[in-house]
Amino acid sequence: MSNDKKAIEKITSMDEDFGQWYTDIVKQAGLVDYTSVKGCVVICPYGYAIWEHIQRILDSRFKETGHENVYLPLFIPEGLLNREKDHVEGFAPEVAWVTQGGAEELTERLCVRPTSETLFCEHYKNAVQSWRDLPKLYNQWCNVVRWEKTTRPFLRSREFLWQEGHTLHATPEEATEETLRILDLYADFCEKVLAMPVIRGRKTDSDKFAGAEATYAIEAMMHDGKALQAGTSHYFGDGFARAFDITYTTKENKLAHPYQTSWGVTTRLIGAIIMTHGDDRGLNLPPMVAPVQAVIIPVAQHKEGVLDACKALEEKLKSVCRVKLDASDNSPGWKFAEHEMRGVPVRIELGPRDIENGECVLGIRYSGEKRTVKSDELERILPALLDEITQGMFDKALENRTNRTYSVKTLDEIDAVLKEKDAFFYIPWCEDPACENAIKEQTGVGSRCIPFDQHAQETDVCPVCGKKAKHIVLFAKAY
């Protein structure tokens, strides 16, 4: 047990200080390194590999649904950014500006993109002439910059990586359908791939994207009961098209504005993974995005035949999962703890005893369970085991959310729960922003979304003003 203690000393307990726990994991697991630029980190190979798996899986799903990848410039001229009033007001406080090129001051300063709606609009104005040009289904993988005041690796950094989809459609119905199709795609990705349950819903007007007609989001609960927005999808109507004068000729030879959407997920998803699945032993990665899905740990590797058996096993398993042999000269105990800390879903122990019996010992990261299995069955067992783990991790996260979710009728009920723990609250709401704000002021929880799953009852009333409720709204503290 003294060994366990030593292992845990590196990582602050999550019950003691969740914020410090998060920072410890990010550093200890080798996901990021800090730099001399505030709010900008090095994403280290292990962290970047997670992002690459997220990219790979999402990208193929975007392409399956007809989207094409493009790349637009890093810089946006000030005049272009200013074309849509709500949009610029929303983003102005957090944009970085380039004012000089070489030795010369620029006549018009350039904003480093915080998001690319304006650039896409400029391009679409040229690219779209006819109804035959629609829909336009573009996506780009890139970095964006937002000059945040307080920063945290993955959760809030000044530069972050993301994908931003921007689409144009002939009708509001088509555009709305696209907006919701992507929201579903995101939700499915989070739940099936990242093993992270999410709640789909629409943002209240006060929480909408700058310039959007409707913003939809998926909200996930972190282990400490706080909410994290894991992805957003916006419906713009024809607002941007009008501001940027994008028109096309319809089948009936009439001039019309197209309807537009945008949607994105970011490297924040890595933060979400950490805070959803991690524990006091470290990171805990969902198998589908884990850079290493199974690590082989030789026991008594100096003994005749052990290392050879491990290498043979590694070769054999390569075709069924991402497997890695740790043949370093650290002790087995050290390796157990290290790979646990890095969140490797499955550990395969192989020592002289096992080799003799034709067995090996599996360690399951998320549950701590150990299983002894026949070595020659591993190829068959592993893929199914990885799926089982994904499901198990999802169930565990869902259980945490269920245990921390309350439907309440009064603000006092919220206060009572918050004394114990952070949680999700379903609150009936009259749709008056003043009441939404009052709930936040009085309890500390803010509106996250109006979930698609509504169980409003006729008798439900807004706990602030007492008027009849129009929606049940999800409230929570948020990252």
Next chain:
RNA sequence: CGGGGUGUAGCUCAGUUUGGUAGAGCGCUUGGUUCGGGACCAAGAGGCCGAAGGUUCAAGUCCUUUCACUCCGACCA
């Protein structure tokens, strides 16, 4: 942006009160013994003490400025 904390070896920190030769543990390198939950012995390498100014015979230590990290709030993917 408000309030706390911290910058000294790759990491965690001591040394700062009272100015006087740059320290420890871990990690790293080499050799050897170990190996079923963070092993051990020996020998080594590693620093303009976050940065810039100032005070002083002398600054990690005192003064000024600034940058970054971190935690808690307000705002945000």
